[in-house]
Amino acid sequence: MGTQAVGELTTLTGRFAHLQGRFGGPVVEEASALLRSVLTDEIWGEDGWGDVEWEGEMPSFWRTAALIRPLALVAAPGRGLRLDLPADFIEEEFGAEGVVRLSPGDLPDALEHEPTRRFLVEVGLPRDGLLFGAEAREDILNSMTAVCAERMENPALRHLGIAGTLPEDSDHLLLIGGLMHDFDTVVDGRTGLVHYTLIDDDTVTPVNADVSTLAFTVWMHSRQRKLEEEYELTGDMGEFYHQVADTMVAVLATADPVACLPATGPDDYRYWPEVFHDEAGGVL
Structure with missing residues (x-):
């Protein structure tokens, strides 16, 4: 019953x-x-x-x-994204300081997916959601190509022998945050699909359908x-x-x-x- x-x-x-x-x-x-x-x-x-x-x-x-x-x-259900979340969705759970929103001018041309652009401006992502945290404003939406190049300049990473291999479409994969266990979280700027990856891996794995379900x-x-x-x-x-x-x-x-x-x-x-x-x- x-x-x-x-x-x-x-x-x-x-x-x-x-x-x-x-x-x-x-x-x-x-x-x-x-x-x-x-x-x-x-x-x-x-x-x-x-x-x-x-x-x-x-x-x-x-x-x-x-x-x-x-x-x-x-x-x-959303329009262009899986879910239609209200603008204060993150704030109500994590507080006003717990949300990372972007201005339209912060969005790179590589983020072509319009529903994702709207979501990051209107709703945003949790700054520290225990298992996921959005990147700082100055780093968010950098491409995997740029992020990997910057990290390879770190002597500690070179000492570990990390080669910095990348997927073929790394210019279109934009960093939005990190998951527990040292995974990076990236969004495909063309489709809005969210993946997780490691900085020394040339593969990405889907983790969420889009930023709304993340x-x-x-x-x-x-x-x-x-x-x-x-x-x-x-x-x-x-x-x-x-x-x-x-x-x-x-x-x-x-x-x-x-x-x-x-x-x-x-x-x-x-x-x-x-x-x-x-x-x-x-x-x-």
Whole structure:
């Protein structure tokens, strides 16, 4: 029964049909409250708790679903980008000093993708979002070619033997920030696709469909951390860690299928699913 309720939330059918076409923070809260009420008021059958109303503490699995699943409703589908995020989206979560916005004059000609240009001017990116941080204004949107050339002037990097190899289209790959684990984050100036890479690697790997879903991912992680402090979703001993990670990945997949593409081989590292499931790293 709980599975049916979560399915109805995911598809916005049944008891959640009235939420179709509605988005934003208040809708997230409404959906969460409704799912919690459905789960706590449910009559459990033979495979649950018997023919009595559940009056005790909500089981961890359903509490996680009720608090995390509705986060997908924070943003409507976008025009040119996957998500339509309001101008104050980053500020509300990270504060006025926690957002990096650019002026139109800061945008290089190599950033041809107009929706990405608008997003970086109007919404911006988190300056320090725990797992992602935007580059300083003076460095952001430099090409991989320029960044690698500058870094190769660093004697420490030369001493390490880093060759500074680059993808063939490195002039079109523009630095926007960095991920935990020393990955650079670059946006393809032609398409808006966001990749991660290493400075001495000649390959890039998709990490998000675009800057809107990158911002959403960082926001969702921040929200989960705050919910964790209040509700201890992962459990006292981390016994529920992986079910929280599974739920995070499921929500992200609805907003950004690119971020959760199946790995194509043992060396194909899909950043967000891997990081969310990194219990030893404790990012959740």
